[in-house]
Amino acid sequence: xxxxTRQAILDAAITVLGQEPTVSLGAIAAAADVGRTTLHRYxxxxxxxxxxxxxxxxxxxxxxxxxxRLDEGRGIDALRRLxxxxxxxxxxxxxxxxxxxxxxxxxxxxxxxCDPRFETMVRRGHEDGTLDPDLPPPWxxxxxxxxxxxxxGYLADSDTSRHTVLGLLVRTVTGAAGVKSARIEx
Amino acid sequence: xxxxTRQAILDAAITVLGQEPTVSLGAIAAAADVGRTTLHRYxxxxxxxxxxxxxxxxxxxxxxxxxxRLDEGRGIDALRRLxxxxxxxxxxxxxxxxxxxxxxxxxxxxxxxCDPRFETMVRRGHEDGTLDPDLPPPWxxxxxxxxxxxxxGYLADSDTSRHTVLGLLVRTVTGAAGVKSARIEx
DNA sequence: TCGGATTGGAACAGTAGAGCCCCATTTTCG
DNA sequence: CGAAAATGGGGCTCTACTGTTCCAATCCGA
Numbered sequence: 001x002x003x004x005t006r007q008a009i010l011d012a013a014i015t016v017l018g019q020e021p022t023v024s025l026g027a028i029a030a031a032a033d034v035g036r037t038t039l040h041r042y043x044x045x046x047x048x049x050x051x052x053x054x055x056x057x058x059x060x061x062x063x064x065x066x067x068x069r070l071d072e073g074r075g076i077d078a079l080r081r082l083x084x085x086x087x088x089x090x091x092x093x094x095x096x097x098x099x100x101x102x103x104x105x106x107x108x109x110x111x112x113x114c115d116p117r118f119e120t121m122v123r124r125g126h127e128d129g130t131l132d133p134d135l136p137p138p139w140x141x142x143x144x145x146x147x148x149x150x151x152x153g154y155l156a157d158s159d160t161s162r163h164t165v166l167g168l169l170v171r172t173v174t175g176a177a178g179v180k181s182a183r184i185e186x
Numbered sequence: 187x188x189x190x191t192r193q194a195i196l197d198a199a200i201t202v203l204g205q206e207p208t209v210s211l212g213a214i215a216a217a218a219d220v221g222r223t224t225l226h227r228y229x230x231x232x233x234x235x236x237x238x239x240x241x242x243x244x245x246x247x248x249x250x251x252x253x254x255r256l257d258e259g260r261g262i263d264a265l266r267r268l269x270x271x272x273x274x275x276x277x278x279x280x281x282x283x284x285x286x287x288x289x290x291x292x293x294x295x296x297x298x299x300c301d302p303r304f305e306t307m308v309r310r311g312h313e314d315g316t317l318d319p320d321l322p323p324p325w326x327x328x329x330x331x332x333x334x335x336x337x338x339g340y341l342a343d344s345d346t347s348r349h350t351v352l353g354l355l356v357r358t359v360t361g362a363a364g365v366k367s368a369r370i371e372x
Numbered sequence: 373t374c375g376g377a378t379t380g381g382a383a384c385a386g387t388a389g390a391g392c393c394c395c396a397t398t399t400t401c402g
Numbered sequence: 403c404g405a406a407a408a409t410g411g412g413g414c415t416c417t418a419c420t421g422t423t424c425c426a427a428t429c430c431g432a
Contacts, residue, residue, distance in 0.1 A: 001378080001430085005379090021208075024418080024420085025419080026419075034379085035381070036381090037379075037380050037381075037382095037423095038378080038379055040420090040421070040422080044421080044422095045421075046420075046421095098284075134354075134357065135358070139354050143333060143336055146333050147333070149332055151328075153328060154325060158324065168320075171320065171321070172321065172325075172329055175361045175366055176358045176359075177361070180361055187399095187400080187408080188407095188408080210388080211390070211391095212389080215410095220409085220410085221410035223392095223410050224410065226390090226391070226392080227408085227409085230391075230392090231390085231391075232390070232391090
């Protein structure tokens with residue numbers, strides 16, 4: 001019924017907008033297997049659809065943060081959990097990267113401010129000696145998102161399994177943000 | 187004269203297209219301080235402008251690769267040099283990320299294939315013990331581009347100096363792609 | 373089964389941009 | 403200086419998309 005159709009539109013919008021941010025409403029409707037008229041009935045204006053997409057993405061991100069239990073264990077372990085949860089977001093990653101203005105307050109844009117829970121996690125990692133103390137929390141936030149996007153693209157374009165890509169991702173995020181015990185001299 | 191105007195248009199196009207991939211030709215002309223008619227005289231169709239931009243970007247990337255001397259020194263040192271050269275590309279980074287299809291053959295898209303010189307460099311790093319042998323060259327390629335873009339965004343949005351951001355970038359890329367001498371256990 | 377709810381096809385005007393042409397103005401160079 | 407080149411403003415058509423309305427067909431629950 002209503003809720004079902006609405007969700008189908010939102011899912012299709014997330015997928016298609018992530019690939020082509022300026023895609024027409026007709027194309028979104030087609031991707032959702034729905035008539036353009038129906039789409040207009042649920043979201044009279046494009047901006048309203050975008051707001052709804054924003055809300056949906058925000059909710060999914062929030063859920064991922066909750067599942068990652070950022071306040072438990074060592075900083076690096078929490079960061080690894082968050083990496084895995086974010087990686088599972090799929091199409092949402094592409095959307096967040098291609099429409100930073102759409103999901104600005106929640107995503108990776110505006111490095112000066114990042115989620116306080118994330119910041120607390122990184123600072124804990126600084127203190128427990130598992131995260132590189134020279135990297136400010138917003139930088140870690142940025143690098144995590146960058147590598148997530150790289151991993152998602154790698155998954156789409158190369159024929160590597162999801163599991164393998166996740167392994168590579170966690171390994172490089174750990175190397176990038178983790179404390180360097182014996183750094184190779186410049 | 188001709189060459190001067192043409193270059194002004196290309197420079198403006200690279201900057202503006204990097205921020206808004208669907209920007210109108212009128213806006214590009216305005217950014218180049220040139221009449222819309224003049225732009226149409228140099229590039230009769232939008233696609234021709236895009237091809238010229240592609241050529242320009244390709245040339246700048248090629249120049250950066252040359253300056254980085256990928257075939258000299260240890261793998262990690264060559265990767266660090268390349269990181270610095272790419273970081274200097276400025277607006278081009280934004281364009282490459284926001285228009286992957288435009289610069290597909292030269293950029294970071296299609297992870298299955300990457301520049302043979304880059305691949306050789308990474309493999310040398312595997313053998314000389316400076317780059318993580320568990321990371322395939324295309325993954326390192328993707329990783330580098332993602333971090334470059336994140337660094338560029340960080341530079342634009344936070345009030346951190348260019349030099350500081352470059353330092354964070356090199357440190358992060360080194361940590362992510364470099365060999366892990368004593369990895370923190372999972 | 374019946375009736376309201378939902379759907380989607382078709383057509384419409386309004387808008388924005390692309391591509392094109394003309395011509396007056398300005399710049400550049402011999 | 404004078405001619406050729408270059409510039410840019412204005413206007414025109416064409417196309418694509420948006421937002422809207424109307425209405426027939428279909429789906430679903432009472």
